Amino acid sequence: MEKVLLKNYGKPDSHKIENYILSGGYKGLEAAVKLKPDSLIQLIKDSGLRGRGGAGFSTGLKWSFIPKDPTIPKFLCCNADEGEPGTFKDRGIIDHDPHLLIEGMIITSYAIGASNAYIYIRGEFVFGTNRLQVAIDEAYAKGYLGKNIMGSGFNLDMYIHRGFGAYICGEETALLESIEGYRAQPRKKPPFPALAGLYAKPTVINNVETLSCIPSIVEKGAEWFSKIGAPKSPGPKIYCVSGHVKKPGLYELPMGTTVRDLIFNHCGGMLHEGRALKAVIPGGVSAPLLTPKDLDTPLDFDSLAAKGSMLGSGAVIVMDQTTCMVKSAHIVTRFFSHESCGKCTPCRDGTPWLTRVLGRIEHGEGKPGDVELLESLCTNIFGRTFCPLGDGAVMALRGFVKNFRDEFQFHIDYKRCMVS
Amino acid sequence: MFSENARKELEAILKKYPNKRSAVMDALRVAQNEGAGHITKADMEEISRVLEMPANEVHAAATFYTMYRVNKPVGKYHIQVCANISCSLMGADHIIKHMENVLRIKTGETTPDSKYTLSTVECLGSCGTAPMMQVNDDYYENLDEKKIDELLGRLK
Numbered sequence: 362m363e364k365v366l367l368k369n370y371g372k373p374d375s376h377k378i379e380n381y382i383l384s385g386g387y388k389g390l391e392a393a394v395k396l397k398p399d400s401l402i403q404l405i406k407d408s409g410l411r412g413r414g415g416a417g418f419s420t421g422l423k424w425s426f427i428p429k430d431p432t433i434p435k436f437l438c439c440n441a442d443e444g445e446p447g448t449f450k451d452r453g454i455i456d457h458d459p460h461l462l463i464e465g466m467i468i469t470s471y472a473i474g475a476s477n478a479y480i481y482i483r484g485e486f487v488f489g490t491n492r493l494q495v496a497i498d499e500a501y502a503k504g505y506l507g508k509n510i511m512g513s514g515f516n517l518d519m520y521i522h523r524g525f526g527a528y529i530c531g532e533e534t535a536l537l538e539s540i541e542g543y544r545a546q547p548r549k550k551p552p553f554p555a556l557a558g559l560y561a562k563p564t565v566i567n568n569v570e571t572l573s574c575i576p577s578i579v580e581k582g583a584e585w586f587s588k589i590g591a592p593k594s595p596g597p598k599i600y601c602v603s604g605h606v607k608k609p610g611l612y613e614l615p616m617g618t619t620v621r622d623l624i625f626n627h628c629g630g631m632l633h634e635g636r637a638l639k640a641v642i643p644g645g646v647s648a649p650l651l652t653p654k655d656l657d658t659p660l661d662f663d664s665l666a667a668k669g670s671m672l673g674s675g676a677v678i679v680m681d682q683t684t685c686m687v688k689s690a691h692i693v694t695r696f697f698s699h700e701s702c703g704k705c706t707p708c709r710d711g712t713p714w715l716t717r718v719l720g721r722i723e724h725g726e727g728k729p730g731d732v733e734l735l736e737s738l739c740t741n742i743f744g745r746t747f748c749p750l751g752d753g754a755v756m757a758l759r760g761f762v763k764n765f766r767d768e769f770q771f772h773i774d775y776k777r778c779m780v781s
Numbered sequence: 782m783f784s785e786n787a788r789k790e791l792e793a794i795l796k797k798y799p800n801k802r803s804a805v806m807d808a809l810r811v812a813q814n815e816g817a818g819h820i821t822k823a824d825m826e827e828i829s830r831v832l833e834m835p836a837n838e839v840h841a842a843a844t845f846y847t848m849y850r851v852n853k854p855v856g857k858y859h860i861q862v863c864a865n866i867s868c869s870l871m872g873a874d875h876i877i878k879h880m881e882n883v884l885r886i887k888t889g890e891t892t893p894d895s896k897y898t899l900s901t902v903e904c905l906g907s908c909g910t911a912p913m914m915q916v917n918d919d920y921y922e923n924l925d926e927k928k929i930d931e932l933l934g935r936l937k
């Protein structure tokens with residue numbers, strides 16, 4: 362497959378606007394401003410593009426919910442919070458090809474009628490923030506941002522808002538709260554951001570990778586895009602591979618590449634010869650893990666949902682036979698507990714409790730009945746949390762316990778690890 | 782207290798938003814950079830005046846986001862080793878132990894000369910080059926003992 366999202370990745374000075382233009386950049390924008398905003402929205406709908414931030418919602422449909430009234434100010438927010446453990450694709454685009462994202466954002470703003478766009482980037486990405494700011498300045502200097510962009514009469518200003526260490530800011534309404542200067546706690550929905558988002562104005566929130574798909578769709582057409590990869594979730598997808606493989610990294614492949622093909626073909630197989638694959642987390646730590654029997658599952662939204670897991674952010678974390686599943690479950694649950702925003706009780710109180718129980722099991726201090734305790738805590742949290750973070754914690758933990766219950770029990774019974 | 786430069790920076794920041802309150806995160810960051818890596822009560826009071834928002838709400842924001850260090854000074858170099866899943870699979874525990882041995886402090890502590898603070902953090906979005914850490918603003922990836930020793934030798 363011809364690369365779309367990572368085509369400039371790794372080329373010398375790929376972040377500079379001259380090189381981006383030389384590689385064919387800003388052609389999508391040139392074509393877009395000749396279209397009516399409604400036709401653009403239809404084009405994105407027809408392409409079948411689904412959001413790459415985790416939920417897989419139709420991007421064109423999301424845009425179509427924005428009111429058409431030109432007197433109402435509208436906003437675009439790019440979600441570059443990238444906090445789901447295992448995920449590093451948005452950083453790849455921002456560091457190596459910031460103009461791809463900026464072009465996608467300008468086209469999107471034009472389509473929805475936004476005259477202000479914010480990029481919400483996690484605070485630790487200092488390098489990427491600087492890269493983006495330089496790229497935004499370059500785009501202003503060339504007339505791709507500012508007033509009357511490419512003679513279209515369309516005006517757009519673009520700003521960076523830096524997060525400062527809180528995973529929950531990746532949840533779209535918490536992100537809006539954060540830009541408005543509040544603690545980042547999710548909002549009640551409805552109203553949905555498309556009607557009342559940033560400063561209570563219609564707002565589209567899209568992930569970096571989603572927005573970076575836009576220029577090539579405008580340039581090459583909806584049909585071209587819809588024919589790549591899985592029919593119901595088409596397009597190129599960046600998989601972030603980490604853990605026990607020979608060649609971890611970013612892989613841009615057709616959506617629906619199987620786990621087996623990704624690990625054993627593209628990534629060169631397992632890191633250590635002779636060690637077998639034990640488990641794979643297919644979509645960031647919120648996604649329940651898969652075991653070797655699921656290796657032929659295509660990595661796309663629907664196929665993974667059918668297996669009781671999810672594509673999430675496309676972060677594929679590979680674990681070999683030496684991995685302690687109790688320790689891994691502890692790390693993952695500790696993460697959610699650390700990142701709980703504190704708004705609702707089941708998550709605020711439940712995730713630290715899960716973490717404490719897992720910690721004692723891991724360290725050989727587990728008590729008989731602790732596995733059952735974990736399960737009953739999960740039942741009490743699941744479905745009762747205000748936002749998906751709490752449910753994500755439970756789904757992830759259930760994946761560990763369901764598939765590796767004997768390891769948890771061994772830790773409790775023998776006060777030591779079964780595998781390491 | 783904000784220096785002349787910081788005030789200028791803040792003025793530019795205010796232009797990004799339709800209201801003043803939205804600048805609170807950037808203002809706290811500027812204060813932290815100015816104030817040797819941490820934020821004081823006086824900083825928050827000044828921000829509350831400049832942004833015309835209640836001081837307790839500035840405090841609420843500052844304590845919500847983990848990168849703000851409210852009354853928590855750190856050493857000249859803040860070493861933050863990622864302890865999340867991908868880094869753990871690739872030996873983060875070993876990296877942390879090595880750091881503790883070399884710096885002769887435990888995780889969470891600062892060396893007596895105030896040069897280094899050692900912390901662990903959650904995923905920093907660099908999992909394909911695990912294990913990794915951040916020292917002040919910079920990422921160091923694919924770590925091993927040798928790389929760490931070389932780096933510590935270079936940090937003056």
Ligand SMILES: Cc1cc2nc3c(=O)[nH]c(=O)nc-3n(C[C@H](O)[C@H](O)[C@H](O)COP(=O)(O)O)c2cc1C
Pocket residue numbers: 411412413414415416417418420440441442443444445528529530531532533534566567568569571572748749750
């Ligand atoms: C707890 C939580 C964390 C999230 N973190 C991110 C994130 O870091 N980046 C992201 O793009 N979306 C994240 N999302 C999903 C967003 O809420 C939202 O669905 C997404 O940004 C929409 O963009 P898309 O349609 O382009 O995918 C998160 C959701 C939840 C519930």
Ligand code: SF4
Pocket residue numbers: 529547700701702703704705706708709746747748749750751752
């Ligand atoms: S589920 Fe957790 S993160 Fe979400 S609102 Fe409740 S406490 Fe906050």
Ligand code: FES
Pocket residue numbers: 446447448863864865866867868869903904905906907908911913
């Ligand atoms: S797990 Fe360490 S950087 Fe992501």
